[in-house]
Amino acid sequence: STKHTNDTSGSTGGTSASSASGSSSSSSSTAPKTYKQGGTLTISNEQGQTWPCAFNPFNASNNVEANGFIYEPLIYINTLQNAKETPMLASSYQWNTDKTAVTFTIRDGVKWSDGQPLTADDVAFTFNLMKQAPATDLYTLWSGAGLTEAKASGNQVTLTFKQNAQVYFYQFANLVTIVPQHIWSTGDAAAHPDTWANANPVGSGPYTVKCTPNNMEYKANPSYWQPGKPYVTTVEYPAYLDNQPANQDLASGKAQWGSQFITGIKSFYLNKSQDNHTWSPPVLNVALVPNLDPSHKATSQLGVRQALAYAIDKAKVSAIGEDGQQPPANQSGIVTPTFDKYNDAAAISAAGFDKPDLDKAKAALQTAGYSTSNPLNLTVISVQGYTDWDASLAVIKDELKGIGINLTESSLTMQTYDDKLYKGDYDLAYVGQPAGGPTPYYELREWLHSANTAPIGQSASAGNFERYQNKEVDTLLDSYATASADDQVAIIKKIEGYMIKDVPIIPVTESVDWFQYNTKDFGGWPTSDNPYAQPAAYNYPDNEQVLLNLFYKPAQ
């Protein structure tokens, strides 16, 4: 698939109005360029459901439809550009020295779409609401991150924490979106802020919305605080129930912004028009997860895990199972090219994990007492309905046969699968780590920190499903929060060493942010050269950045 270049330092994005359009390649840090408004953009992102027409940013299941379009965060943090920050509702912020309190200065002149001004009180209100109604505290700031106080004074808001809260900055600055106090402090909204539907949302974002179950129509917010923006006047967001029609509309050009997997993307989409492009940056790992608990005889042996890691041809899995659209992963656990800076490629190749090696695999398996003549039978659980996983596992199964491992896939309903995965009732599991963050730290912590695991039979829902326990890794991870930026890179690299040495999991492919775009009428798309935001429409608040950059070519 595509070769990614990564030039993190040189690129700009965000509010400084990128000049990058899909066709123009160079990025520059020259003066912001502005565009005329106009055009109707259609998003094609399979939802599987008609729109509920609810725009409660605290409703975790559908706030994608509100966040970014209507509600905005304080600061935008770009995962793809080494956590590059763009001030949004907060024009600036200041940590105290031990990083237990942060003060945001709220931007002047921001208006809610009903004309009321946005103030520091609104911001403080939003955070305090989360304390008051714990169900709205989606990122467990009060219960988990140690937030103790959110206070406004003048145009400033100070969040005070029990301890160093630097690692939570991504959540409270970037993921939390701010709601208007004058709306949320009265009526149904105040009574049930967590379940209130909020059918006619009042926000500060670039768009306002009109919703029918079949379609959401976002109209440019005339009183948006960034003058002249957004450039695209109308955004249509139809409810696609299934991939097929969503893909079809992309292929036909009816929709210009795609955010889902397209099989055979080349013939189906790219070849249909030279204006059709795709760039799906990887963000997380999909891994074969062995059960490390000693009760699982085979998979708790290093030899078996190494054999698996050596034998699997990740490139082939990527090519066949994922149609070449999810790149092969690294044994280091670092998603490349997104986090290239952290990746210790030398260590990987030194250990021989850079390419499949059947001989090494056989040798490793031998150490565990298995061989082609005494094959090892293993069952891998996966999720019913994930056909790409089924296909990937079929490839893996085929490869493992050659070294003496008979793999059986057990495709379970999501519920059964999760149940088994969390409770440790499996030998091997094919797992996509769900959560991440702007640096590899977030994902690696989930996979590896012993705080995230639980004994067999108890739920290890926090991400360490394989039950990896290593004090040194824990210490390293714990030290990350307070370390300096450079030290952080070093810490991550040390952790990679354990990934390679202990093979706690075997990353196979990298899950991506699905993105297809059409450059005929619209420019300003994020590209590999200018990755100013994660490009999928379902990613907030990144979607706002994209929306703020897009422009309608015929209007220019």
Next chain:
Amino acid sequence: MRYLLRRLGFFLLTLWAALTLNFFLPHFMPGSPINSLRAATRGKVPDAQLKQILASYGFKPDANVFSQYWDYLGNMLSGNFGVSTGGSSLGTPVSKMIGQSLPWTLGLVGITTVLAFILGSLVGTIAAWRRGGVVDSVLPSVFVVTSALPYFVVGLFLILFFTIDNTWLPGSFNYDNTIVPGLSPGFIGSVLQHALLPAATLLITSIGGWVLTMRNNMITTLAEDYIRMGRAKGLSDRKVMVNYAARNAFLPNLSGFAMSIGFVLTGAILVERIFNYPGLGYQLYNAVNSIDYPMMQALFLLFTIAVLGAILVCDLLTVWLDPRTRAKG
């Protein structure tokens, strides 16, 4: 009247049984809605928080099953279906979601089913009446074949032919998204256009059964003496066919029709899925996939009521059309 009372009794008992089944079936399913919610939030929200959220929406998996059951019965009877706990529709009132889909399913499936029944009965009547004609000699075979075709096979081929090989007709959705819903001719035209393929699928697969049963009933009825009597009286052919033969042959079909509503729902699920038609079938599919108990329960209830209601209506019709049932105990 006693007959009707007994039917009503049956109706209520079955309703209760279905309600109970509705309650227990999903509750014995493994897993919880939290998983689908996690997927919907793309892992950005911790599990503990997800649980908290679910609880705030009234989902209490740990409460006593029987007290839940009573609550449930009360809620169902008062039409309080609760809010969805499904992936991307968490917190949306179930009644609202059903309200959005119901008209589409009713319109598509309801109308087609009735249409198939009426058309099928008509064709069956004529085929049997013209016994031995060319039509009658090929009809049974043709309709045996169509009645055995799976919905998705027909749907697939229609899609292949009408939307992929040629882009003559839309193969998904209930109307063109760019049109604002309303009573405008454009919107209605779009709705009809979008309904065409799924309706054809349902029609093709379900009409055969009615043709065959009606034909068979007609043949049996035509052998009755009162048909000969009708002819002997010098009544016009049409009158004998309609008033004497079809009217009688139709009666046993009515109860069959009621029973078939259940199968029609099968069609609805598959067809709505194939054609991306946002109706109840699709909702059920989603609800099952995301372990959305409230939604599942409400849909189940709705389906059962639909079948029972159809049975009741057909009973009433039968009583109205057939004086003999009125006398029956």
Next chain:
Amino acid sequence: MTTLLSQPAEAPAAPIRGKKRGGGVWRSFLSNRKANFGFVLFFVLLVMALFPSLFTDVDDPTAPARFMPRLPPSGDHWLGTTSLGQDVWALFVYGAREPLIIAVVAGGLATIISVFVGVSAAYLGGVADDVISFITNVVLVIPTFPLVIVLSAYSGKPTLTVMVSVLVVTGWSYGANQLRAQALSLRNRDFLESARVRGERRSYIIVFEMLPTMISLIIANFLGAALFSVLNAAGLQFLGLGDPNSDSWGTMLYWADSQSALENGAEWWAIAPALGIAALGVAFALMNYAFDEISNPALRPVRRQRGKQLAARLRPSVPAQAGPADALGGE
């Protein structure tokens, strides 16, 4: 309550007059065009399911990447290849086995339950009948397919056994109701009373006197249940509620659907299994309808013969070919 849902017209009330008992059923079956066609179709699919290797060289059709993906049909790959690099024809051939197993096993088990439930309800009568037929009617009324979906989701792991069990659990009620109606109509038939008066035991009467006379309805039921199973199983698999690693037509369709085969130049991936399922369904439906015709001779096709009438007018008043009188023994 008991007779509420019994199908008044459909249950053939009489064990049928005319040539159709024992060997008769088989003979009539053989002389029925629809039955023949259905049976041949079924037989071909059966052979394919039993000996797939006769039809294709590929021995592990589901293994990915054996061939180039998305090849068009050719001499090497009659129906082309899938986007995972599998041979569609091989998948199709091997995919016949599971639907057939489902049809026969699920259809068979459901029929056995139908017979058991239906006949015992009819024979026991009274409260037992009321209870049994109430349960039957509830199962009958509750929309099957949604139930099937929920049940198979409930089971967690979509193995063949699970699929078959689910289909059996939901598939028996219709037949039970029909058989009950038939058994009820038989219950007071003179030949059963005759056996009772003869001094036979209840169990003997049910098994050896009653069941044999219901044989054509039981067969028809089996065919119906098999058809139901095939269609529903395929539907389930198509929705992704089957085992995606199994090779079965329904699963093929599911894969084809999820890989956009129709749009991606691998049409046969979808068309072949669709045709296969349709063929299997049609085979059962044809045989089933043929059984209707056999048990109700009135339904058999008739042809109007206008030409013959003229011939008859010219014929001498006694048919020429008349032989000696049919010697009916004994009188």
Next chain:
Amino acid sequence: MLETTTDPNALLEVRNLWVEYNTPTGSVPAVAGVDLTLAKGEFLGVVGESGCGKSTMLFGIAQLLNPPASVTAGEVWFKGQNLVALSAKSLNHLRWRDFSVVMQSAMNALNPVHTIGHQFKDAIKAHAKWSETEIRVRSAEVLELVGIDPVHLKSYPHQLSGGMRQRAMIAMALLFTPDLIVMDEPTSALDVVAQRSLMAQIKELQKQLGFAVIFVTHDMSLVSHFSDRLMVMYAGQVVELGTTRAVFDAPAHPYSKGLLDAFPSIRGEKKRLTGIPGAPPNLGRPPTGCRFHPRCPVAMDRCIVDEPELYQVGAVQARCLLHEPAAQKVEIES
């Protein structure tokens, strides 16, 4: 063959009527060359064993055959028109006004979903433009004629007893006072007492209204007191035809004789009866020669080969070679 010219007194003339069932195994001639003349106001009884083609003949005459049966030869002249050749439309014209039909089982012959009155109305409306009142008056009138309370016009068939239904059928047949009523075993479903009473009623009405009746039954004794003439059928053919008395007193055909001998009497002397041995032939393959020869106690060799015609024997006609004019007369032992 009876070469008939149209008899001015005849109401109905059937000439060489053939009716065949077209079955997969070949054609079954259930009525094989029936000739029959019926005068106005005459009561003709038709008797014969089950399956000998009585009903088929009736329906052949009334043009009510259902496939696979059809008239394959012959003519049915009724009031100067050949019913066989008549178009469906003109046939419908004659129906019910000029001839009506009463069928075997009234339960099945009345449409179960309509009231008696409704069915009367159907019949009337098909042939006349009467006002609602006229229809009601006439319907009530005919019902009273057969001894049923006119309130039953509002009844459905299942609400009447068997006897009442039969009488309602007869009432319906009388709506237009036709010239001919064709009856196919109208009493067979009733018990003896009801049968007797209904027969008496039919006879009474016939006398009163003067219509002709063709009355089909398999029970010879039933018609013995009521019919003017009797026609005995065997295997699709008329084997004996004559006045009832003549046939009963001196049956000319061995089959008629056998039938009569099969009836025990409740009054006369008690003697051992024999019945007719064997079973009726399969009409698809009727015996050669005389169709009765396999069962005939007095069969001769030539009966196997030669086909008898209807010969005049005194007051009756009989299809038996014993009565062939040219042949030597042999007395039948009784």
Next chain:
Amino acid sequence: MNEPTGSELLRTVDLTRHFKIGGGFSRHNLHAVDEVNLTINRREIVALVGESGSGKSTIARLLAQVYKPTSGEIRFEGKSLGALRGRKQQLAYRGEVPMVFQDPFASLNPAYRVDHGIMRGLKLHRTELSPAERRAEAARVVEAVGLNPAAEILQRYPYELSGGQRQRIGFAQALAYRPKLILADEPVSMLDVSIRIGLLNVMADLRESEGVSFLYITHDIASARYVCDRVMVMYGGHIVEAGPTEDVLQEPKHPYTQLLLSAVPDPRAPLTVDVDTVKAEPPKVVNPPAGCRFRDRCPLAEPICHEVTPKLTELAPGHETACHVAQRAAAGVAG
């Protein structure tokens, strides 16, 4: 078979059978058979005649133990059937009192060859026979009812036989057990006259050759006269008249019997005057009030007929009638 002709074989004492009809809210009692006392002697054919629905079949089924009596008892050879204990005794009774069913088309199992019923019966009731003997015995009884060649007939399916032949198979089946009494429920009603007489002859012959008694149920009084020693007339669940055939037919004492006889057409008898139209109201047997059940149709009905149910009384030797008017007339003559 060596018991003297005429000695009592079976007797019923106040045999009563009611059916519950209607369900749920309305329960009614249908009095199908009410307090019937009848006797059947050895080597005797007894006719049971009466109009449709009068309870004839119900009596036969009660005797065959298909139904249980609501009250009253049946004594066979002096022993009450209620006293039969165990399957063995039950079987023995069933072997001695078999039943021949009305409808020849329905009483043979269409799934089996016709020997099935006979062989099963032999196996159950004549356990001493070896299989070969059973076959021989089956052939014997089939020939006894006049079916030849037996071996071939036995191998046919019911549909391959004519109605008359089937009916005889029914008889043969009953005969095979060496019964003492055959309950024949309208065994000839479906048959053509020409076949009917043959079967009646078979019955008469069996009485002569094997000494079997019959309860012959029929509508057809003429055929009853033809073979029967005694006649019982039923009306509305009651036996209204019983006596030697000729007595009853020559001198019917009950008005229903008279009506019945006058309705029987007889080609040989001279034409009688037409019967007046009888309002054929069926008797009330559902929750019937006391009184004579024929009273509404009876030309002679008196007030007492509406209040007191007449009992069967012997009015002439062996000739019993249940009619107030007839009883009074007889009493008047006597007194």
